[in-house]
Amino acid sequence: xxxxxxxxLKQLKPLYQHVVNxxxxxLAAPLAVAAVVNAARVGPDELLGRLQALRAVHVFLAVFVAxxxxxxxxxxRPRSVYLVDYACFRTRPNCxxxxxTFLEHAKLVTFVEGASIDERSVRFMTRLLERxxxxxxxxxxxxxxxxxxxxxxxxxxAEVELVIFSAIDDLLAKTGIxxxxxxxxxxxxxxxxxxxxxxxxxxxxxxxxxxIRNVHLSGMGCSAGLISVGLAKNFLQVAPKGAHAxxxxxxxxxxxxxxxxxxxxxxxxxxxxxxxxxxxxxxxRARARFRLARVVRTLTGAQDSAYRCVFQEEDGEGHRGIxxxxxxxxxxxxxxxxxxxxxxxxxxPASEQLLFALSFIARRxxxxxxxxxxxxxxxxxxxxxxxxxxxxxxxxxxRSLGLSDQDVEASRMALHRFGNTSSSSVWYELAxxxxxxxxxRGDRVWMIGFGSGFKCNSAAWxxxxxxxxxxxxxxxxxxxxxxxxxxxxxx
Amino acid sequence: MVFEQEQEEVTxxxxxxxxxxxxxxxxxxxxxxxxxxxxxxxxxLHYLRGVYYYPPGDVARGLATKVLKDxxxxxxxxxxxxxxxxxxxxxxxxxxxxxxxxxxxxxxxxCGVRIVEAKCDRDMDEWLRDxxxxxxxxxxxxxxxxxxLFFSPLLYVQITNFKCGGLALGFSWxxxxxxxxxxxxxxxxxxxxxxxxxxxxxxLTPLNKPLQGQSPAAAPxxxxxxxxxxxxxxxxxxxxxxCYSFHVSETVLKKLQQQQGxxxxxxxxFELVSALVWQTVAKIRGGDVDTVTVVRTGAAARSxxxxxxxxxxxxxxxxxxxxxxxxxxxxxxxxxxxxxxxTAAVAAFQGDVLVxxxxxxTLVDMEQVDVYALEIKGLRPVHVEYGMDGVGEEGxxxxxPDADGRGRLVTAVLPRDEIDSLRAALGSALQVA
Numbered sequence: 001x002x003x004x005x006x007x008x009l010k011q012l013k014p015l016y017q018h019v020v021n022x023x024x025x026x027l028a029a030p031l032a033v034a035a036v037v038n039a040a041r042v043g044p045d046e047l048l049g050r051l052q053a054l055r056a057v058h059v060f061l062a063v064f065v066a067x068x069x070x071x072x073x074x075x076x077r078p079r080s081v082y083l084v085d086y087a088c089f090r091t092r093p094n095c096x097x098x099x100x101t102f103l104e105h106a107k108l109v110t111f112v113e114g115a116s117i118d119e120r121s122v123r124f125m126t127r128l129l130e131r132x133x134x135x136x137x138x139x140x141x142x143x144x145x146x147x148x149x150x151x152x153x154x155x156x157x158a159e160v161e162l163v164i165f166s167a168i169d170d171l172l173a174k175t176g177i178x179x180x181x182x183x184x185x186x187x188x189x190x191x192x193x194x195x196x197x198x199x200x201x202x203x204x205x206x207x208x209x210x211x212i213r214n215v216h217l218s219g220m221g222c223s224a225g226l227i228s229v230g231l232a233k234n235f236l237q238v239a240p241k242g243a244h245a246x247x248x249x250x251x252x253x254x255x256x257x258x259x260x261x262x263x264x265x266x267x268x269x270x271x272x273x274x275x276x277x278x279x280x281x282x283x284x285r286a287r288a289r290f291r292l293a294r295v296v297r298t299l300t301g302a303q304d305s306a307y308r309c310v311f312q313e314e315d316g317e318g319h320r321g322i323x324x325x326x327x328x329x330x331x332x333x334x335x336x337x338x339x340x341x342x343x344x345x346x347x348x349p350a351s352e353q354l355l356f357a358l359s360f361i362a363r364r365x366x367x368x369x370x371x372x373x374x375x376x377x378x379x380x381x382x383x384x385x386x387x388x389x390x391x392x393x394x395x396x397x398x399r400s401l402g403l404s405d406q407d408v409e410a411s412r413m414a415l416h417r418f419g420n421t422s423s424s425s426v427w428y429e430l431a432x433x434x435x436x437x438x439x440x441r442g443d444r445v446w447m448i449g450f451g452s453g454f455k456c457n458s459a460a461w462x463x464x465x466x467x468x469x470x471x472x473x474x475x476x477x478x479x480x481x482x483x484x485x486x487x488x489x490x491x
Numbered sequence: 492m493v494f495e496q497e498q499e500e501v502t503x504x505x506x507x508x509x510x511x512x513x514x515x516x517x518x519x520x521x522x523x524x525x526x527x528x529x530x531x532x533x534x535x536l537h538y539l540r541g542v543y544y545y546p547p548g549d550v551a552r553g554l555a556t557k558v559l560k561d562x563x564x565x566x567x568x569x570x571x572x573x574x575x576x577x578x579x580x581x582x583x584x585x586x587x588x589x590x591x592x593x594x595x596x597x598x599x600x601x602c603g604v605r606i607v608e609a610k611c612d613r614d615m616d617e618w619l620r621d622x623x624x625x626x627x628x629x630x631x632x633x634x635x636x637x638x639x640l641f642f643s644p645l646l647y648v649q650i651t652n653f654k655c656g657g658l659a660l661g662f663s664w665x666x667x668x669x670x671x672x673x674x675x676x677x678x679x680x681x682x683x684x685x686x687x688x689x690x691x692x693x694x695l696t697p698l699n700k701p702l703q704g705q706s707p708a709a710a711p712x713x714x715x716x717x718x719x720x721x722x723x724x725x726x727x728x729x730x731x732x733x734c735y736s737f738h739v740s741e742t743v744l745k746k747l748q749q750q751q752g753x754x755x756x757x758x759x760x761f762e763l764v765s766a767l768v769w770q771t772v773a774k775i776r777g778g779d780v781d782t783v784t785v786v787r788t789g790a791a792a793r794s795x796x797x798x799x800x801x802x803x804x805x806x807x808x809x810x811x812x813x814x815x816x817x818x819x820x821x822x823x824x825x826x827x828x829x830x831x832x833x834t835a836a837v838a839a840f841q842g843d844v845l846v847x848x849x850x851x852x853t854l855v856d857m858e859q860v861d862v863y864a865l866e867i868k869g870l871r872p873v874h875v876e877y878g879m880d881g882v883g884e885e886g887x888x889x890x891x892p893d894a895d896g897r898g899r900l901v902t903a904v905l906p907r908d909e910i911d912s913l914r915a916a917l918g919s920a921l922q923v924a
Binding site for chain 1: 510511512513514515517518519560561564565576600601602603639642
């Protein structure tokens with residue numbers, strides 16, 4: 001097609017969108033006009049006569065049935081769930097790990113008895129770090145500042161307490177809510193599941209009520225944050241009206257330092273960093289800041305390749321680590337497609353859905369080689385929080401969704417400043433967008449999480465009120481962002 | 492994977508249970524390189540080892556490792572070169588035709604400072620009373636720069652907990668990055684941050700530049716040329732060196748001053764004390780200590796930079812007679828008046844040199860260094876001793892103030908087999924008249 005034709009099409013697009021998205025109005029308007037014209041033609045006296053001819057019972061029934069249907073519809077609708085506020089763990093300078101320190105420690109661990117990591121592994125990790133998109137301010141727990149790192153339970157618990165207690169303290173201060181007003185507690189942490197659970201730790205520390213509903217989700221991967229939100233949403237449907245649910249997402253790094261030399265298992269050492277977030281959800285709209293529109297979960301674990309994609313196992317020498325398969329990107333792409341297919345119809349405006357359906361039909365019926373239409377999700381969302389799994393993941397998603405650099409800026413900057421904080425990374429990204437002052441009332445946010453399984457989960461939020469204060473994990477660093485991240489950070 | 496367990500039998504009373512960790516600057520320093528001055532490079536083969544002893548009690552009990560470590564993060568923001576690592580200049584920058592190793596500099600990559608935690612199952616009093624030679628080495632992590640410069644920290648801080656609750660802080664400082672006054676000021680600033688005070692600003696400008704002048708053909712008399720040194724910055728002395736500290740009380744000082752006679756009022760305490768040790772060492776060695784190298788703080792000549800090697804280096808030759816037979820007073824007079832200053836020549840010399848104990852017995856003046864100012868939460872150290880590593884066979888003698896400032900503490904770094912003789916020979920001289 002000529003470029004002028006394409007240009008004309010582009011100009012027609014907004015008109016097309018208005019027409020299709022307001023289809024009902026577009027249809028109803030001429031009908032209403034026709035009805036008014038018709039009524040005018042019939043004449044007011046004639047109309048009155050016809051009305052009086054109607055029997056009272058019929059009128060009553062008509063009104064009653066309509067009212068009953070409407071009431072039933074309203075009652076059976078799921079309750080709206082709102083986000084009252086959220087707080088991310090604010091990293092401490094005494095947990096900071098610059099690249100040089102990380103690599104020096106890895107080098108020194110090669111001398112430790114029992115560790116298999118060797119020179120080649122250290123060089124490999126150097127190359128990984130240089131291309132990872134991480135910055136020099138990411139944090140590791142205090143136990144990992146030792147050579148060799150502590151990986152025992154006591155150190156792991158210390159990290160957990162540091163991260164989640166400070167996040168929850170911040171959240172309680174922000175929302176002004178008291179711990180015994182919390183009815184539901186959901187915590188997710190994949191790689192560390194002590195007895196008693198994290199939820200018991202929190203209940204013990206904050207003195208929560210004995211009838212609180214608590215669940216700890218472990219082993220659910222990096223997308224578990226959105227799974228927890230989904231679970232809390234379901235709990236809130238059956239809890240008393242106005243109940244509060246506290247959702248805590250974190251990942252414990254301490255027990256998971258890999259000391260072997262399998263390359264596929266060294267990557268998590270380089271990318272995973274300390275982080276956590278605490279989120280307060282409620283069915284009461286009072287003081288709420290976001291409304292949870294949708295949670296869509298997609299699992300592809302039925303396929304072998306997806307199942308084995310992110311796999312925790314022991315390597316040939318018995319060192320435990322997380323094995324990332326080479327086709328991670330392809331599998332992530334497929335999982336994303338599955339999730340888009342599920343969430344698209346729920347969030348996309350009719351105009352995009354129609355185009356997608358037409359393109360789908362064209363591919364099936366007319367010609368296989370017609371390019372599939374990529375729905376423009378920017379018509380459905382203003383902000384995107386893509387799990388900062390790694391530079392490659394963010395690049396791949398940007399490409400798959402056709403997003404601009406500014407759309408994925410939050411993800412890239414969160415990766416740079418905090419590293420891959422697993423399930424809480426989407427919250428750090430939301431905090432970035434708010435810290436930059438880009439959130440407005442009515443803005444819609446799409447959070448996408450990926451994780452082992454292979455899962456792709458989405459949550460769609462709508463903003464009711466932007467952040468009131470500048471407090472948060474970005475408070476000290478936001479003025480330095482956005483940062484230009486070089487392809488290779490030469491070391 | 493095993494860690495945190497005693498690997499082998501622990502000698503009773505020895506320091507054990509070493510745990511290493513790292514402390515980094517709290518904010519990103521950025522792509523900064525710290526150039527080393529020629530004077531810095533002259534001292535690169537030496538390592539300062541200082542130990543501070545804190546008495547047991549409530550304050551010491553409250554000094555958990557975290558309490559000691561947390562102020563180090565902002566401290567290193569100010570002293571970021573100390574958290575860097577040594578690198579060599581890129582090939583094209585230094586077109587050294589003679590194939591000499593490329594000029595080292597410090598890459599300020601925030602790699603950090605190493606912290607060592609250790610335990611000792613003895614009481615601190617007992618430890619101090621024992622007066623064991625080379626106890627310094629157990630309380631200061633004795634690593635040097637190299638063999639991999641890339642991964643060698645410039646500073647180690649060892650925190651040793653004694654059974655009685657006493658605490659020893661051992662600093663291992665690469666002389667390359669700064670001289671004794673720089674190091675002590677640096678440590679004092681950390682203690683000030685710990686105690687909640689805001690220390691003076693750190694001055695790291697003007698930037699160091701290589702000297703343009705001609706290098707002297709031969710090494711100056713004060714130092715000994717060694718090497719060429721590749722990447723392991725330690726010249727092993729042919730003999731096993733040990734540090735031994737002893738106290739020179741105020742009374743003994745007064746006696747020495749009275750004995751000056753015709754050289755009355757000429758010599759200061761440093762000259763008197765080091766003259767005494769010079770004479771003693773000459774006696775032990777039976778002569779051959781005719782020249783000594785003298786390294787002094789030279790407060791007047793300091794530029795005010797927080798990290799610099801600005802100590803004056805010179806030598807003194809005993810005219811004619813053997814020092815073993817010369818009066819302490821006469822030797823002291825020589826040390827006062829006849830020092831030949833070679834500071835500039837030492838810095839300009841391009842080869843690798845040993846300053847301390849290289850060419851001659853080296854006398855180090857630490858009188859003006861305020862070592863007892865390292866107060867942790869108001870707790871003053873009961874004892875401080877400073878020794879040196881990387882000292883050549885000729886040995887070194889460091890003279891510093893003692894706890895109350897009136898006496899002197901002397902640390903002699905000598906071949907191990909000379910220590911006993913030194914003890915014996917000094918024994919009588921240090922007795923109160």
